[in-house]
Amino acid sequence: MKVLLTGGAGYIGSHTAVELLENGYDVVIGDNFVNSKPEVLEKIKQITGKNFKFYEADFTKKEDVENIFKTEGDIDVVVHFAGLKAVGESCSIPVSYYRNNIDSTLTLLEMMKQYDCKNLVFSSSATVYGVPKTVPLKEDMPTSCTNPYGWTKLMNEQILTDVAKSNPDLSIVLLRYFNPIGAHASGLIGEDPNGIPNNLMPYITKVAKGVYPNLNVYGNDYPTKDGTGVRDYIHVVDLAKGHLKAIEYSLKHRGVETFNLGTGNGYSVLDIVNTFTAVNHVNVPYQIVERRPGDVAECYADATKANQILHWKAEKNLEDMCKDSWNFVSHQS
Numbered sequence: 001m002k003v004l005l006t007g008g009a010g011y012i013g014s015h016t017a018v019e020l021l022e023n024g025y026d027v028v029i030g031d032n033f034v035n036s037k038p039e040v041l042e043k044i045k046q047i048t049g050k051n052f053k054f055y056e057a058d059f060t061k062k063e064d065v066e067n068i069f070k071t072e073g074d075i076d077v078v079v080h081f082a083g084l085k086a087v088g089e090s091c092s093i094p095v096s097y098y099r100n101n102i103d104s105t106l107t108l109l110e111m112m113k114q115y116d117c118k119n120l121v122f123s124s125s126a127t128v129y130g131v132p133k134t135v136p137l138k139e140d141m142p143t144s145c146t147n148p149y150g151w152t153k154l155m156n157e158q159i160l161t162d163v164a165k166s167n168p169d170l171s172i173v174l175l176r177y178f179n180p181i182g183a184h185a186s187g188l189i190g191e192d193p194n195g196i197p198n199n200l201m202p203y204i205t206k207v208a209k210g211v212y213p214n215l216n217v218y219g220n221d222y223p224t225k226d227g228t229g230v231r232d233y234i235h236v237v238d239l240a241k242g243h244l245k246a247i248e249y250s251l252k253h254r255g256v257e258t259f260n261l262g263t264g265n266g267y268s269v270l271d272i273v274n275t276f277t278a279v280n281h282v283n284v285p286y287q288i289v290e291r292r293p294g295d296v297a298e299c300y301a302d303a304t305k306a307n308q309i310l311h312w313k314a315e316k317n318l319e320d321m322c323k324d325s326w327n328f329v330s331h332q333s
């Protein structure tokens with residue numbers, strides 16, 4: 001079974017590549033390294049002891065994508081991770097976000113049609129729930145967005161739904177990820193963003209490493225148990241395993257289906273800081289600052305649908321997520 005991972009050198013894609021290779025899949029990765037490094041490819045080989053094909057390719061460019069399909073011939077499933085993902089940056093350079101995140105999907109769909117590939121798993125996001133009226137979030141709840149990045153995800157969901165409707169032979173699985181953190185247990189791959197991190201865990205690990213003096217906790221006056229924001233953090237290896245289930249599902253079903261991939265548990269910013277310091281025996285000084293514009297108080301999944309239909313459930317707990325994040329970052333130079 002041959003699976004093409006667009007953006008497979010990235011954080012979630014690299015962990016998914018490992019799980020696929022360890023489960024006997026034939027993996028093909030395409031990436032342009034706009035937000036990842038070529039070294040990741042060697043690490044995937046080191047972890048799995050297995051080889052795979054790699055193409056340096058920009059998925060917005062027809063010739064790059066056509067080259068992959070033409071050379072490979074028989075791709076059974078595409079998992080489309082490739083995309084730009086920084087919320088703040090998407091507000092400063094929205095055209096680049098729309099161009100990259102929408103064009104890559106359209107180009108991919110054209111090539112899939114041309115080369116008769118019928119199965120696609122798409123990386124969507126819990127960001128499509130906008131400002132939730134109630135939690136936990138179920139897949140059929142209303143969607144909306146608060147930033148261009150989020151809109152690219154929602155627009156892609158719409159495009160893929162329309163395309164699935166137009167051709168009953170197609171199978172499209174939309175996966176709405178909640179907040180992935182953690183890293184592979186080997187410590188060889190993980191999240192290593194360039195520049196100042198936007199997300200909580202990468203910032204915490206930089207504070208623990210002494211790169212920044214303290215964490216800014218964005219607000220402690222939310223209507224939550226300790227006043228700080230609550231999210232559904234999910235271990236990236238659990239998330240990667242969810243993709244295997246989604247691939248299996250896509251091969252057996254037609255049409256479009258949406259699944260939340262989260263744990264169903266909400267943890268506050270201070271839960272994360274306290275667990276991280278306790279399990280790793282490191283200090284994470286923090287200060288409470290103003291709320292970050294655009295943040296919501298609480299966002300966590302109802303993960304029942306993925307459990308019932310995909311037979312998938314997150315297995316790792318918050319301690320594992322905090323330990324594995326630190327294991328990866330503390331071994332980086």
Ligand code: NAD
Pocket residue numbers: 006007008009010011012013030031032033034035036057058059060080081082083084085100104123124125126176177178179180
């Ligand atoms: P990432 O940035 O680590 O990985 C994305 C990869 O895609 C990178 O390797 C990048 O170089 C590549 N890429 C981007 N545009 C490309 C293009 N035009 N052609 C070829 N390669 C391209 O991000 P990630 O955290 O692994 O996220 C993967 C997907 O999941 C993204 O679509 C992201 O929006 C989505 N997602 C991520 C999160 C999260 O918090 N990490 C949450 C929800 C959804």
Ligand code: WQD
Pocket residue numbers: 085087124125126127178179180198199200201203215216217218219228229230231269292295
């Ligand atoms: C988590 C909590 C912050 C940093 C984003 C995207 C979403 C998805 C996942 C892609 C919040 C607080 C954070 C810091 C803090 N990505 N925080 N200090 O905002 O839930 O989701 O990543 O699809 O689309 O919006 O994640 O990690 O940025 O924040 O106090 O330095 O940590 O206020 O409560 P978020 P996050």
